[in-house]
Amino acid sequence: MQIGIDLGGTKIEAIALDATGGELARLRVATPRAYTDTITAISTLVAQLEVATGQRGTVGVGIPGAVEPLTGLVKNANSVWLIGQPLGADLAVRLRREVRLDNDANCFALSEASDGAAAGAxxxxxxxxGTxxxxxxxxxxxxxxxxxLIAGEWGHNPLPWPRHDELPGPACYCGKHGCIESWISGPAVAADHRRVTGQSLPxxxxxxxxxxxxxxALATxxxxxxxxxxxLATVINLLDPDVIVLGGGLSNVPRIADDIAAQLPAWVFSQRVHTLVVRNRHGDSSGVRGAAWLWPAS
Structure with missing residues (x-):
């Protein structure tokens, strides 16, 4: 049995999967705002899943940050009480087993590559x-x-092939201007609409x-x-993936995958673009499922 933990800023979700990816049990609690309480909450969720299933499981945790390999300490976490803490080591002691940690975006991608919209790629x-x-x-x-520890952070590259009215671009929290995130995140799209129309809408x-x-709205x-x-054309030019899976709140925009795919040939350095662009299969569950798949099914 694989247990996955999605450690979010507002909630901790836990899931138990069988070897085929079938869901055995799922739990959710509010995220504590303190480090020791977070350790306790995760440990309690694992114990409850194991009682509910009658099985002992491997444990993988998706976190909103990264773990420094040399120190084992968390960095770049939105949940600031995790920063500088040996989360993996402390969980291993509490749970009496090895615990694997990874960034939550990597867990999303792993979920969709394992048994989701990109399975087999x-x-x-x-x-x-999203935000x-x-x-x-x-x-x-x-x-x-x-x-x-920043593979996949395409949001903090500059917007490619900018038009004159897109320069220098909005300020980004990272300290630069014109980052992709400052154009196409949920808040950025609302800000773009407001700049052009004067209307403040989510x-x-x-x-x-x-x-x-x-x-x-159509123009926005x-x-x-x-x-x-x-x-994404620059991602294809550099990585040339088989499949791009869209996640986050904006992935729910109708026809977004098809509309993006239709525009890629104008920008990708290839006569034909074979990369598939698809919406995710598991939705909000992808992160917690990907955390469980940090341990391959045996």
Missing amino acids: EVVFGVIM GVGGGIIVRGRGLAGRN TPDIMAAAELGDVA RSRMMSRTARG
Whole structure:
């Protein structure tokens, strides 16, 4: 049995899977705002899953950050109480077994590459388009972290082939201007709509208005699609994945995968683009399922 933990900023979700990916049990609790309480919460969830299933499982944890290989300490975590902490080692002591940790975007990509929308593909790029923009890379069933632990962070490259009215681009929290994240994250799309129209609307409402034919909303949607296609074209030029899987809140925009795929040939350095662009299969469950798959089924 594989146990997956998705350690989010507001909730911790836990799942137990059998060897075929079938769900045995699932639990969810609010995320504590302190490190020791987080250790206790995860340990309690694991114990409850094992009682519910009558089995002992491997444990994988998806975190909103990365783990430094040399020190085992968490870095770059949105949940700041995790930063500088030996989360994997402390969980291993509490649970009396090895625990595997990985970035939550990598877990999303691993889930979709294992038994999701990209199952069977050799190279998969998993895209997160939500509050932020990130991604994960899976090669032959294994996540690619990179030397600096930033593999897949396409959101902090500059928007490719910018038009004159896209320069220098919005300020990004990373300190630069014009990052892809500052153009196509959920908040960025709302900000783009506000700059052009003067209307303050949340991105889901803008996309809903576009579906009803609102001209201004359609224009905002079109700009988002163009910028996303340009950003992903550079991913294809560099990585050349078999499948790109879209995740995050914006992956729910109707026809987004088809619209992006249709624009890629204008930007990719190839006469034909064979990379598939698809929506995720497991939705919000991809992160927790991917954490479970950090341990391959035996």
